[in-house]
Structure formats: C-alpha cells, structure tokens
Amino acid sequence: MNEPVQKAGKAAAQIAPAAVKVPARRGRPPKAPVPDQEAEPGRTNDPERTMADILAVATSEFAAKGLAGARIDEIAALTRTSKRMIYYYFESKEGLYIAVLEDAYSRIRRIEAALHLEDLPPEEALRTLVGFTFDYQLANPDFIRLVMNENMHKGEFISRSSTIIALNVPIITAVQQVYERGVAAGVFRPDVDAVDLHMSISALSFFNVANRHTFGAIFKRTLDTPEAVAARRASVVDMVVRFLRA
Template sequence: MVDTKKKPANPRKSRWKQDPDAVKADILRVATDEFAAHGLSGGRIDEIAKKTEASKRMIYYYFGDKEGLYQSVLENVYSTLRESEDALKVENLEPVAALTRLVEATFDAHVNTPLFIRLVMIENIHNAVYLRRSEIIPQLNRSIIDKLGDVCRRGKAAGIFRCDADPLELHWLISSSSFYNVSNRATFSTSFGDSLYTPEGQARLRQRVIDMVLGLVVIGYEPRQIAAE
C-alpha cells in the first residue's frame, strides 16, 4: 500500500527559500562570534551550522568556502562600524564641534564593537590578506577620511585649524587610541588595575582623546578641565 501522507517540510529548507537574506544574516552573526573567538584557522563551519538555521551546504552555497565566509564577516563588521560614522551629520557643525563629534563617535563605536577589534587583530596576524582581497572595505574606509577632510578644509578656511592638519593622520590618531582602549583592556587592567575601565574612567579617557586631537589641530585650544574624582 502506498503511503500518501506528506512528509513534514524541512524548516531549514523552507527558511532558506522564503527568507534567504535572514538566513545569510544569521550565518554572519554566528560566524562573527566564531571567528572572533577562534580565528580563521580555529573557527569551525560545523560549529557555525550547529548554531544557525543553516546547513553546511547552505553556508557553502552563500559564501563559497570558509575563507569566503571569513571575508564576508570582515566586510560586515567594517560596514557596521562605518555606517555608525556615516550616520553622523557633521557637515552643518562648525569645525571644532564637528571634529569633536567624530572623535566621540569613533571612541564609542570601538567600545561598542569589541568583536570588530578582535577580528582586526586576527586580520593583522594574517598580514591583512583578506582585507586586501575585499573590494568593499576600501570604499567603506574612504568615507571617514572624506568626513575628516571636509572638517579640516573648513577649519583651515576659517583660520581655526593649523595649516598642517591632515585627515589621514587624524584618523590614525583617533583610531589608535580608540582601538587600544578595547584591544588591550585585558592586559592593561591586569597590569595596572581597572580604574580606567569604570564608566567614570572611560568618560575621562574619551575626553582626553578629544583634547589630544583638538590640541594638535585647533589653534590656541585649551583642554577641558576634568574634575578630580
């Protein structure tokens, strides 16, 4: 006798067909955690598939292979960080206020995206091989330089900024402080205590980074006084 009962639909397969963007986003979310925790070599596709609604076949279908998935993760985290910067509307702010806002936003964005920091550290171990392969990330990175370039031009034209203010140098200074604050938190706090990682300590560091950057480019800038605790 022929069994006429329908087999239950595979929920993974149904989701794959009905909402592929959501499936890809779920894979990227889990893969970001996996690669940030274990690196490219230690990250396992089996583990990513187990924690998502996707099968290994789906992962390979969307991303090609493990390296393709890793590169997509990198592009996604860079995109998330740069989108937060792009959302800032500083064009109508006067130059000092605009630069202050960009420094604040970069500092906060790094604090709020620790997985980005871990992945960049891993990519530096790989000598930026996968970053170089990406056609997306250089375009994303260009936007913050353009914003800083606009602020520098306006500041110089107004006679507020030093004539040697350079957007690329500013980005390096802002990013290096913001990055170190997160990347070296474990070793720094273990060596020297965690006073700089309390809410008050982080607020002070944030202001110090602002003072450092503005002090380098704003003519006659006086650092803001921070009340002693």
C-alpha cells in the same frame, strides 16, 4: 558632555548586527534560496535573513577564535542551517570570513555617514567624530578582535576585498572636509594629513579596548567603570582637538 557627541555615542551603542542589511559581496546579489534538507524543519527559505544570521554568528566565531580556529560546522549548528548552505552563499570559509569583515566595516561606516558632520562647526564636528569612534569601538569589541585577527594575517583578506577599500573612502573624505573647514576658519593648524589624523583617532579608541586588560593588570587600574571610561573618553577627544588647534 556635548549633545551631538552624546547622540553619536547612543547610536554607536545601540546598533545591532541583526539589523544590518547584508552587503552583496564582490558586486553579486544574494543567491536564490536553495533547498536544504539538513536545515532545521520548518525554517523558511529567506536568503537575506539566512545570510544575516550566518554573518552574525560567524562574526562572533571569527572574533573569538580567528580564521583558523573558527569552524563552519559550529557556525552551521548555531544558525540552524548546514555547511552546504553556508558554502552556497559564501563559497568557502575564507569567503565567509571576508564577508564578515565587509559587514563589520559597512556597519561602522554607515553610522559615521549619519553623523552629518558637514552640518556642524569644525571643532564640534571633530569632537563628535572622535567621541563616536571611541563609543563605537567600546560597544563593539568583536570589531576590535576581527581587526586584530586580520592584522595577524597581515591584512591578507582585507586586501582581497574591493568592497572594504571602497567603504573606507567616505570616512577619509569626511575627515578631510572637517579638517579643511577648520583650517579655513582659523581653528585648526595646516599641514595635517587626513589619513594620519584618521589613524590617530582610530588608534586612541582602539587601544582603549584592545589593551584594557593587560594595561589594567600591569598598572593595577580598573578601566571599565563608567567613571574611568568617561574620563578616558574626554582625554581622547581633548587630545585630538588640541593636536589640531591652530
């Protein structure tokens, strides 16, 4: 397997939600700590840590139960804080849900930026990006579930977030630059749209997680063995590369 792609896969698998810096929502800095007599005794007032804890638990809750099914009471109990503090930081259940979406997109986009695709030859850069996308989505099923849930809402809450829209500009720019370098070098064919290419990469990686159980049940295949995952990964990378080759 290509060494840069291997490194990208390891980065995708090793990222931990607790290590992520919480993005300030709607351009506002985190609020100062508020006294919370309902919180567990002895818990220190650390806004950044508290918000990160809440986001980590809320991510799992919203991914598993959706916006309608998740309960602020349960999130408060699991984070050893209170509804009052959650509302203080995030204003509402919908505000917390949007913050979770922002955090999820922030994480993947930050790692993509660290791939340094500009330092690689075009085809190698493309293979690295596709391999990373496949590995990241495989290692982060909660991200897939959040996206599926938000699609059930027809993108209503993502549309409210200027942060998410801004976060996704760099990946399109990166795809465009890799593609244009490949066209200039004569290795990629012309007339491919960068957003369409990004959609194809995402779709091939997304389906592998979102539809694994139904696809496996229908066609009587076990799709989660290391051998099956490696074979599917190689197929996805090759499909995208062959699609672009001149």
